[in-house]
Amino acid sequence: MWGRGLVVGQYVPLDSPIHRLDPRVKIVFVGVSIIDLFILQDWFSFLLWGIALISLVSLSHLSFGYLLRSLRPLLFLLLLTMVLHLFFTPGEYIWEYGFLHISREGISKGFLIVVRLCLLILVTSLLTLTTSPVELTDGMEYLLSPFKKWGFPAHELAMMMTIALRFIPTLLEEADRILKAQMARGMNLDSGGIIQRAKNLIPLLVPLFVNSFKRADELAIAMESRCYRGGKGRTRLRVLELTSSDYYFLALSFSFIVFLSLRSFL
Amino acid sequence: MFIKLEKVSFTYLPGTPLALKALEGVDLEIERGESIGIVGRTGCGKSTLVQHFNALLIPQSGKVLVDGVDTSEKGAPRQEIRRKVGLVFQYPEDQFFEETVFKEVAFAPRNLGVEGKTLEDRVRWSLEAVGLNFEAVKDKSPFELSGGQMRRVAIASILSMEPEALVLDEPTAGLDPEGKRIILNQLVKLQKERGLTLIIVSHSMEDLARVAKRIVIMDKGKIKFDDDIRQVFSKVEWIESLGIFPPVTAQVAWLLREKGFDVSLGVLTPQELAEEIQLKILERKKANVG
Ligand SMILES: Nc1ncnc2c1ncn2[C@@H]1O[C@H](COP(=O)(O)OP(=O)(O)OP(=O)(O)O)[C@@H](O)[C@H]1O
Ligand SMILES: [Mg+2]
Numbered sequence: 001m002w003g004r005g006l007v008v009g010q011y012v013p014l015d016s017p018i019h020r021l022d023p024r025v026k027i028v029f030v031g032v033s034i035i036d037l038f039i040l041q042d043w044f045s046f047l048l049w050g051i052a053l054i055s056l057v058s059l060s061h062l063s064f065g066y067l068l069r070s071l072r073p074l075l076f077l078l079l080l081t082m083v084l085h086l087f088f089t090p091g092e093y094i095w096e097y098g099f100l101h102i103s104r105e106g107i108s109k110g111f112l113i114v115v116r117l118c119l120l121i122l123v124t125s126l127l128t129l130t131t132s133p134v135e136l137t138d139g140m141e142y143l144l145s146p147f148k149k150w151g152f153p154a155h156e157l158a159m160m161m162t163i164a165l166r167f168i169p170t171l172l173e174e175a176d177r178i179l180k181a182q183m184a185r186g187m188n189l190d191s192g193g194i195i196q197r198a199k200n201l202i203p204l205l206v207p208l209f210v211n212s213f214k215r216a217d218e219l220a221i222a223m224e225s226r227c228y229r230g231g232k233g234r235t236r237l238r239v240l241e242l243t244s245s246d247y248y249f250l251a252l253s254f255s256f257i258v259f260l261s262l263r264s265f266l
Numbered sequence: 267m268f269i270k271l272e273k274v275s276f277t278y279l280p281g282t283p284l285a286l287k288a289l290e291g292v293d294l295e296i297e298r299g300e301s302i303g304i305v306g307r308t309g310c311g312k313s314t315l316v317q318h319f320n321a322l323l324i325p326q327s328g329k330v331l332v333d334g335v336d337t338s339e340k341g342a343p344r345q346e347i348r349r350k351v352g353l354v355f356q357y358p359e360d361q362f363f364e365e366t367v368f369k370e371v372a373f374a375p376r377n378l379g380v381e382g383k384t385l386e387d388r389v390r391w392s393l394e395a396v397g398l399n400f401e402a403v404k405d406k407s408p409f410e411l412s413g414g415q416m417r418r419v420a421i422a423s424i425l426s427m428e429p430e431a432l433v434l435d436e437p438t439a440g441l442d443p444e445g446k447r448i449i450l451n452q453l454v455k456l457q458k459e460r461g462l463t464l465i466i467v468s469h470s471m472e473d474l475a476r477v478a479k480r481i482v483i484m485d486k487g488k489i490k491f492d493d494d495i496r497q498v499f500s501k502v503e504w505i506e507s508l509g510i511f512p513p514v515t516a517q518v519a520w521l522l523r524e525k526g527f528d529v530s531l532g533v534l535t536p537q538e539l540a541e542e543i544q545l546k547i548l549e550r551k552k553a554n555v556g
């Protein structure tokens with residue numbers, strides 16, 4: 001089943017303080033957090049980050065287990081990072097076998113990097129899980145609009161992202177449906193050699209492309225018949241406005257991040 | 267028993283905040299050669315249900331037996347089950363990918379290892395079974411056909427597996443009345459002449475009245491009614507509360523009855539209704555003369 005389910009970090013429409021935060025605030029927070037997480041080097045900071053993350057998750061009404069799922073697709077990458085650091089960090093060896101050796105430094109560095117990556121992924125997932133794609137692109141557009149002066153296509157970019165994000169679930173659903181339809185016609189995806197397997201994809205990909213082009217055509221017509229002509233002079237349905245909880249969140253999170261960064265510099 | 271469902275439940279995206287119970291404790295038994303209509307509001311689980319008939323979906327609890335074989339068993343012959351129970355999806359023309367109609371219809375039997383003369387015979391038979399002229403359409407691109415013809419090619423592309431049951435998910439959706447009539451007539455013919463088991467999901471009681479003997483009504487993932495189609499129309503008010511509207515003939519019969527005419531409520535087709543009314547008129551005349 002790879003229909004509506006598998007989309008990593010897919011928006012979960014709930015009503016929580018985190019969901020209600022202004023998307024711009026969340027985007028800026030995540031951006032700064034990412035930088036911060038790269039700066040930090042010590043376990044104590046990561047521990048504090050972990051606690052902060054858990055409190056954010058409980059505020060968001062999502063279950064922590066569900067959030068952890070977003071790590072699953074990257075599990076391999078995480079393991080690889082771990083292994084590389086374990087075996088290839090020079091230092092005081094505590095285990096050796098032939099040319100393989102594990103150093104004390106390797107262990108601590110490996111764990112540190114993996115924890116850092118996990119925190120990065122989780123913070124980003126928290127953003128996409130609690131912010132609808134529309135809000136997300138709206139926020140981006142606002143944040144990027146100062147650069148319009150220098151010809152940066154903020155609106156066009158946001159519109160493209162909105163459309164792409166809007167159609168990812170549709171496309172996955174369609175892929176699921178077509179896969180099932182061809183399976184009902186006796187198609188066997190995993191039979192034969194490599195070439196046969198590649199050929200097996202044709203009955204999936206051709207209908208998917210045909211339908212996507214059809215849909216793109218329809219969307220273009222629908223947009224034109226509603227007089228869409230780009231971003232200039234376009235008013236908004238949802239005007240983003242910062243509320244007091246946004247300010248509280250900003251103040252709190254920035255003092256947290258500044259505190260941690262200062263600690264690691266001093 | 268050909269297809270048998272025992273306490274089948276199915277949830278989409280289980281264990282996530284978006285989990286959605288699509289089927290809940292469904293029991294259903296289907297004999298060979300039956301013609302069954304499945305109706306219900308949109309989203310009540312009809313498509314989910316029919317995908318269990320050919321092992322595209324495996325129940326999370328409960329059992330589905332097709333010809334005695336449990337579909338959830340590890341080594342279950344899924345391909346053979348899918349051949350036996352041919353499933354035509356909603357808007358099946360979305361699945362086209364070949365250059366010619368011939369290749370499109372030959373796809374399924376080829377997957378099952380049918381080749382050469384037998385393959386050509388199968389394709390010819392399937393196209394003719396849905397009322398298309400083999401020679402005229404076989405070299406056309408499936409994408410250049412009319413909507414009704416596309417739908418018929420899609421049905422042929424399942425019939426070419428020579429299934430024992432044909433399951434169609436809204437086979438007439440989006441077709442003009444003529445296209446609808448042609449498809450329904452061909453389905454009835456197949457069912458009568460070849461003893462094909464016919465299972466049709468539809469929103470139109472009018473259509474089902476033409477082809478189905480038995481009606482299954484679903485609501486929120488459960489089966490609410492499962493009986494002879496003539497029984498449905500004696501419960502007009504109740505089924506309307508499930509979002510299903512009986513054919514005009516049944517509604518007219520219902521209204522006539524309210525006005526004091528003793529017409530039978532089990533009328534399905536306009537012919538039957540006309541005959542019923544004629545009968546009543548004659549009875550009245552006789553009574554007046556006498
Ligand atoms: N792949 C999927 N992932 C998640 N939810 C799904 C999926 N397919 C269907 N659903 C949901 O399951 C429920 C039952 O869907 P189903 O398609 O079986 O209904 P249906 O009776 O066929 O409706 P319709 O008349 O609109 O075709 C619906 O609420 C639907 O949104
Ligand atoms: Mg359906």
